[in-house]
């Protein structure tokens with residue numbers, strides 16, 4: 001009997017030790033994940049700080065920009081846009097959604113000494129906020145924020161809530177199109193209509209920048225555009241939320 005009791009005790013101890021080992025292994029894996037995530041986050045943050053500093057230097061800004069990231073564009077894509085706008089010198093820029101990107105692009109137009117940004121904004125409050133920021137930066141002559149509420153557009157027998165473009169000057173050849181709206185919550189593939197509704201207005205050699213291109217929705221939109229507009233060459237830039245660039249011949 002004592003032998004039986006002894007083996008039962010040993011078995012219990014063994015099970016307990018195995019359980020502890022299993023838990024220790026889980027903690028070990030978790031610590032690795034936390035360390036990797038912290039490293040990834042700080043590297044990403046550093047990259048955004050560098051891009052933001054680059055923006056202030058390259059745009060020689062006299063006033064601070066509103067907060068970036070989150071709902072607003074991130075410094076990395078803003079810097080990509082600024083560099084493109086400064087080198088390609090687009091005469092007409094159209095934007096789907098307004099905000100910091102409007103300020104950055106308007107400042108590029110001012111530095112280029114030519115060009116105009118037309119920014120479609122579906123939310124009247126954000127339209128006012130962006131206009132106020134443009135005034136604060138003395139950039140109101142270089143960008144026009146167009147209040148463009150979302151209205152139904154019928155495309156391939158489907159209804160798409162998308163910007164009302166009736167106040168966008170007609171027959172404008174677009175040299176640069178920046179797509180960062182409407183917000184994802186408006187409907188699945190919310191940004192798809194920019195293709196069928198605006199790509200026909202792209203000037204030869206025009207570029208299209210799509211923000212948030214790493215999201216599944218935007219990846220599907222890019223695939224649809226690729227099928228429907230094969231002449232637009234697609235590439236990407238290394239930005240935290242993903243940035244796709246479509247280039248017209």
Ligand SMILES: C[S@@+](CC[C@H](N)C(=O)[O-])C[C@H]1O[C@@H](n2cnc3c(N)ncnc32)[C@H](O)[C@@H]1O
Pocket residue numbers: 071072073096097098099100101102121122123126180181182183
């Ligand atoms: C992705 S944001 C546009 C960001 C803009 N391109 C920029 O660089 O700041 C798309 C739309 O979301 C709305 N929006 C912006 N900030 C928001 C916030 N904090 N909460 C809710 N909606 C917001 C605005 O109507 C904007 O047109």
